[in-house]
Amino acid sequence: MPEVLVVDDSKVMRDMVVACLRPYPGLTFTHASSGLEAIERLSLQPYDLLVLDLNMPDIGGIEVVEFVRSQDRLRNLPIIIVTTRGDEASRARALAVGANRFMTKPFTPDAILAEARALLEEKRG
Amino acid sequence: MTGSVDLADFLPAYLAEAEELLGAAQRHLLAVEASVRRGLAHPRAVRELFRALHTIKGLSAMVDVESIVSIAHWMETSLRHSDRAGGRLPESSVEPLMEGLREIEQRVRQLAAGKPVTPVPAGLLERLEALEAAALGTDPAKPAPVALELDATVSARLSAAEREQLTVGAAGKRAVRLDFIPGAERASSGITINSVRERVAKLAEAVKVLPLSGPAAGGGSLTFVLLLLTDATDDALLEAAGGPPASVRALTAAPAVPAAPIVTTEPELEAVVARVEEEPEEQRRGGGTLRVEVSRLDEALERLAALVVNRSRLTRAVAALTAAGAPTRELTAILQENGRQLRDMRAAIIRLRMVKVADVLERLPLLVRGLRRSTGKAVRLELEVGDAELDKAVADRLLPALVHLVRNAVDHALELPEERRAAGKPEEGLVRLACHGGASGLLELSVTDDGRGVDAEAVARRAGVPVPATSDGLLDVLCRPGFSTRDAATSTSGRGMGMDIVRRITVDQLGGELRLETRPGQGTTFRLRVPLTITLLDALIFECAGLRYAVAVGSVEELIDVDAARLTRPAGASGVVLVERRGSAVPLLSLERLLERGSPDGQRGGTGAKALIVRQRGEPVAFAVDRLLGQQEIVLRPLEDPLVRVPGVAGATDLGDGQPTLVLDLAALGAARSGNGRRERAT
Amino acid sequence: MSVLHVVFKVDGAEYALPASDVLQMETFTGATPVPGAPSHVAGLVQVRGRVIPVVDARVRFGLPPVQRSLDTRVVVGQLGNRTVGLLVDSAREVLKLDPAQVKPPPPLVVEGARGFVKAVAQVGPRLVMLIDFPRVIGEEAPDGDGQR
Incomplete structure (x- = not known):
C-alpha cells in the first residue's frame, strides 16, 4: 500500500490534499505539520510520495527537498510541491533542487490526483 | 469517484483557521510596530506575519475568495522586502498593513455569515503596492561584528540577519547550539523534533533550526541543530531535548552584547510585545492541540443524554427488583458508580468546548490602539485573565459586551491628558480587564478604569429621573435603551454608551449578572458574572x-x-x-x-x-x-x-x-x- | 425579636411573607404561558436574566380573575434553590411583625384558605395572613420522564 507523507503547517490544507488524493485506491496518509517533522519521519520510515508545502516555520519546503535529494535512500522519492501565487522564485528553486512536480493554489482535486497518479505509476513501472 | 471531492466542504475549517491566522498576524504586526517605533528590527515577527499571510492567501485561493488572495498577496509582497532588509519596516507601512488585515478580517466574517464577499476597496492594493517601493529604500542589515563558534557546514546556512541576531542577541541572552538526534525509539516515547521544538520554545528563542545528515552521536544518521538565544541553563535545554545523545554548547565565548537602548516607549504595545516574546508561537498555535467542530461535540453530548435516559430506566428497573425482594445491593452500588461516571463524562465533554479567555481577548490591544489614535487619549490596557476558560459559545457572545465596555471606558470615562494632569492623575489612563473563576459554574470579569467616574446627577438629569440612590439604580438608568451620556454620537462609540446592549448580552442572553461600582473622580468598575457554559x-x-x-x-x-x-x-x-x-x-x-x-x-x-x-x-x-x-x-x-x-x-x-x-x-x-x-x- | 415582612393584597385581603424569602418585586407586563403546566401557573417571566415561573395567587386561592392594573406585582420569592414569582393585586408595604402579634389562624380562615395560611397577625385594626409559600407555589414533583 503506497504511503503518502503530506507536509503542511495548515491542517485545513493537509486535509484538503488528503481528500483530493483519497480516490486513488489503497493510499495511506501520514501528516507532518512542519518541515522538521517531515525530515524526521523521512529519516525513520520509507514513503512512496511526498506532498510538500513551501512555506513553513523553521525550515521550508526547499530545505526539505534539498535534504531528501542529499540522501541516497530518498533519491527517487517523488515530490509534489504545493505553492501559491508569489512563490514563483521559490518554486523554481524547489524544482532546481529536485522536486518533481508543482501545484499552484488554487488547484482542483482532479489536477493533483492526476499528478500523484502519474508519479506513483512511474515509480512503480 | 473523482468528482466527489468538493473543496467548498472545507469552508468551516477554513474559516476557523483563517481566524486563527488573522489573530496571529495581528499580534505579529503589533510587535513589528512596537519595534519600528523603537527603531529596531523584528525579523522574526516580520517573518511570522509574512507566513500567516501566505497561508491565508493559499487557503483562500483553494476556497476561491479572490479578494482575500489579492489583499494578502500585496501585503506579503511588501513584507518580503522588509524581510530582506533584516526585518526592518518604515513606520508609515504599519497603518496600511493594519488596514489590510482589517479588510481581510471583514471578508472572513462575511464568508462566515454566508454573505457575498465584497471586492477589494478602491485604492488599497495601490497603497500596499506603494509600500513595496518605500520598503526598498530602507537600510539593509549591517553585518555582524562578532564571530560565532560554528562549524562551516552550519555557518554557511545562516543568513546575515540570523547571524546578526545570534551575535547581537536579545538583552543578555546566551547564544547556544542544541543538537537533537531523532530516532524510532525516541519517537515512540514521544520525543520527536516537534515535541522538542515545542519544549525548547518555552525556554529559548530559536533563531534557526536545520537538519544535518551524516553519522550522529548514539548511532543516528540525522542531527537537528537548533541555534538558540536563551536564559535557560544547559541542563534545562538538554532535558527539553530528551537528554543525551542530545548535546548543548555555547556559540559565543562571552555573553552577547545587550540590545540597543530603547528610544521611545509605548507601554501598551510593549506589553503586547512582551507577551508575544514570552509565549512562543508554537505554544499558542498549539502543537498537541486538535481542532474539532463544535457540532461534533454537541453530537457527543446528545449521545450522552441518551445514555442518561437509559440509565434512569435501569434505575427504575432495579428499584422494581428491589421492591420485589431481589438482592440488589451490588447492582445499586454499580448504578451509583455509573451515575457518577456519566456526570464526569459530561463534564469532560463540556471541558472540550472551553477556550482560553486570553485567546478571546487577543483583539483588545488592537482596539485600544485604534482608540488611542482616534481620541488622542493616552491609555494603557492591562489584561489579567490568567488561565481562565469559557465555553466558546459564551465567549463569542460575551466579547462584544467586553469590547463595548472597554470602548466606553476609553471614550467616555478616561479624561484627556491635560485634564488628568490637572486632577493630579498620571496622564496615561488605565483600563484593566481582569477575570477570576467565581462560584461554581460562573466566571467573574471586571472592566475597571481610573477615569472620571459616572456622575449620577448628570445621568439622572439627562434621563429625566430622580437621582438613583444605589449603584444598581444608577446602572438601571444607564442601561435604558438608547440612553447616552453624550449629545452627539461619537465616532468610536456610535450612538452613546450602548449599555443596554451590554446588559442584554450579560443578563438577558447569558443569564448572568452585571454590577457597577463608581467613585467620582476615581474611576468605574463594571463587574460581570456569566455562566461558563450555555x-x-x-x-x-x-x-x-x-x-x-x-x-x-x-x-x-x-x-x-x-x-x-x-x-x-x-x-x-x-x-x-x-x-x-x-x-x-x-x-x-x-x-x-x-x-x-x-x-x-x-x-x-x-x-x-x-x-x-x-x-x-x-x-x-x-x-x-x-x-x-x-x-x-x-x-x-x-x-x-x-x-x-x-x-x-x-x-x-x-x-x-x-x-x-x-x-x-x-x-x-x-x-x-x-x-x-x-x-x-x-x- | 420582630421580623420584617412584605405585605401584599389579593382580592382585598392582606397577606405577608418574611422579607428574607423575597428577592425582589417586579411590575407585571405579562407572562409566557406554558402548555401543560398546572393551571395556577400564569407562565414564565424574565427577571434580571432568570426565567422563572409565576404563580397566579388569585387562581391558587380560587378567586375570580380581575383585570391586571398598574398595581399588579410579581413578588419574587426564594425557596431553597428555586425562584418562583407570585402574582398579586398589589404589594407596597413592608411591616415589622413581633412574634407576639402572630397567632395560629382561626378555623374559619384555615378552611377558607385551603391551608395556604399558616398564621395570622393582628396589626392594629388589620388582620394580615402569613402564607405558607411552599404550599402556595405548589411542590409538584418533576414528572417521571421529564429528562432533557
Whole structure:
C-alpha cells in the first residue's frame, strides 16, 4: 500500500490534499505539520510520495527537498510541491533542487490526483 | 469517484483557521510596530506575519475568495522586502498593513455569515503596492561584528540577519547550539523534533533550526541543530531535548552584547510585545492541540443524554427488583458508580468546548490602539485573565459586551491628558480587564478604569429621573435603551454608551449578572458574572395564536404551505385532518390546540398557513402554525423549576424583547398530547 | 425579636411573607404561558436574566380573575434553590411583625384558605395572613420522564 507523507503547517490544507488524493485506491496518509517533522519521519520510515508545502516555520519546503535529494535512500522519492501565487522564485528553486512536480493554489482535486497518479505509476513501472 | 471531492466542504475549517491566522498576524504586526517605533528590527515577527499571510492567501485561493488572495498577496509582497532588509519596516507601512488585515478580517466574517464577499476597496492594493517601493529604500542589515563558534557546514546556512541576531542577541541572552538526534525509539516515547521544538520554545528563542545528515552521536544518521538565544541553563535545554545523545554548547565565548537602548516607549504595545516574546508561537498555535467542530461535540453530548435516559430506566428497573425482594445491593452500588461516571463524562465533554479567555481577548490591544489614535487619549490596557476558560459559545457572545465596555471606558470615562494632569492623575489612563473563576459554574470579569467616574446627577438629569440612590439604580438608568451620556454620537462609540446592549448580552442572553461600582473622580468598575457554559440552538421562529415560539431547525424535516382546499378529513377518524405532501397523506395537528391556545369554544383549531413536518415515532406529522418569522441561533435556557418542566417544552429563550419565548420539542409535544393514547396512523 | 415582612393584597385581603424569602418585586407586563403546566401557573417571566415561573395567587386561592392594573406585582420569592414569582393585586408595604402579634389562624380562615395560611397577625385594626409559600407555589414533583 503506497504511503503518502503530506507536509503542511495548515491542517485545513493537509486535509484538503488528503481528500483530493483519497480516490486513488489503497493510499495511506501520514501528516507532518512542519518541515522538521517531515525530515524526521523521512529519516525513520520509507514513503512512496511526498506532498510538500513551501512555506513553513523553521525550515521550508526547499530545505526539505534539498535534504531528501542529499540522501541516497530518498533519491527517487517523488515530490509534489504545493505553492501559491508569489512563490514563483521559490518554486523554481524547489524544482532546481529536485522536486518533481508543482501545484499552484488554487488547484482542483482532479489536477493533483492526476499528478500523484502519474508519479506513483512511474515509480512503480 | 473523482468528482466527489468538493473543496467548498472545507469552508468551516477554513474559516476557523483563517481566524486563527488573522489573530496571529495581528499580534505579529503589533510587535513589528512596537519595534519600528523603537527603531529596531523584528525579523522574526516580520517573518511570522509574512507566513500567516501566505497561508491565508493559499487557503483562500483553494476556497476561491479572490479578494482575500489579492489583499494578502500585496501585503506579503511588501513584507518580503522588509524581510530582506533584516526585518526592518518604515513606520508609515504599519497603518496600511493594519488596514489590510482589517479588510481581510471583514471578508472572513462575511464568508462566515454566508454573505457575498465584497471586492477589494478602491485604492488599497495601490497603497500596499506603494509600500513595496518605500520598503526598498530602507537600510539593509549591517553585518555582524562578532564571530560565532560554528562549524562551516552550519555557518554557511545562516543568513546575515540570523547571524546578526545570534551575535547581537536579545538583552543578555546566551547564544547556544542544541543538537537533537531523532530516532524510532525516541519517537515512540514521544520525543520527536516537534515535541522538542515545542519544549525548547518555552525556554529559548530559536533563531534557526536545520537538519544535518551524516553519522550522529548514539548511532543516528540525522542531527537537528537548533541555534538558540536563551536564559535557560544547559541542563534545562538538554532535558527539553530528551537528554543525551542530545548535546548543548555555547556559540559565543562571552555573553552577547545587550540590545540597543530603547528610544521611545509605548507601554501598551510593549506589553503586547512582551507577551508575544514570552509565549512562543508554537505554544499558542498549539502543537498537541486538535481542532474539532463544535457540532461534533454537541453530537457527543446528545449521545450522552441518551445514555442518561437509559440509565434512569435501569434505575427504575432495579428499584422494581428491589421492591420485589431481589438482592440488589451490588447492582445499586454499580448504578451509583455509573451515575457518577456519566456526570464526569459530561463534564469532560463540556471541558472540550472551553477556550482560553486570553485567546478571546487577543483583539483588545488592537482596539485600544485604534482608540488611542482616534481620541488622542493616552491609555494603557492591562489584561489579567490568567488561565481562565469559557465555553466558546459564551465567549463569542460575551466579547462584544467586553469590547463595548472597554470602548466606553476609553471614550467616555478616561479624561484627556491635560485634564488628568490637572486632577493630579498620571496622564496615561488605565483600563484593566481582569477575570477570576467565581462560584461554581460562573466566571467573574471586571472592566475597571481610573477615569472620571459616572456622575449620577448628570445621568439622572439627562434621563429625566430622580437621582438613583444605589449603584444598581444608577446602572438601571444607564442601561435604558438608547440612553447616552453624550449629545452627539461619537465616532468610536456610535450612538452613546450602548449599555443596554451590554446588559442584554450579560443578563438577558447569558443569564448572568452585571454590577457597577463608581467613585467620582476615581474611576468605574463594571463587574460581570456569566455562566461558563450555555446551550446554543439553530432555531426556526414562528407564530401561533398570537405568540412566538422557537423549534430546533434540526428537528424539522420540512416546511410546507398548507392549502386549505387540499385537506382531507377521513370519515370516522375523530377529527384527524390529513395534508398532502408529495403524494402521501400526513396527519396535520393544530399546534394552537396542542398549546392550549385555542379559543375556549373549541374547534376553531386552526389549520394554519404553514406547517412544520416533524418525525414522531418515525412517522411524519405536520404541525400547523400561523406564520414563519425566520431562523436564528438562540441560547436555550432549560426550565429548571418543576412547575414548568413539562413534556414538549425544551426550554425558553430571549428573542430580544425581554419576554421568554418557549422553545418547543414538537415530537414530544405531539406525543404527550395526542389525545388519550395514540391516534390511528394515517395512510 | 420582630421580623420584617412584605405585605401584599389579593382580592382585598392582606397577606405577608418574611422579607428574607423575597428577592425582589417586579411590575407585571405579562407572562409566557406554558402548555401543560398546572393551571395556577400564569407562565414564565424574565427577571434580571432568570426565567422563572409565576404563580397566579388569585387562581391558587380560587378567586375570580380581575383585570391586571398598574398595581399588579410579581413578588419574587426564594425557596431553597428555586425562584418562583407570585402574582398579586398589589404589594407596597413592608411591616415589622413581633412574634407576639402572630397567632395560629382561626378555623374559619384555615378552611377558607385551603391551608395556604399558616398564621395570622393582628396589626392594629388589620388582620394580615402569613402564607405558607411552599404550599402556595405548589411542590409538584418533576414528572417521571421529564429528562432533557
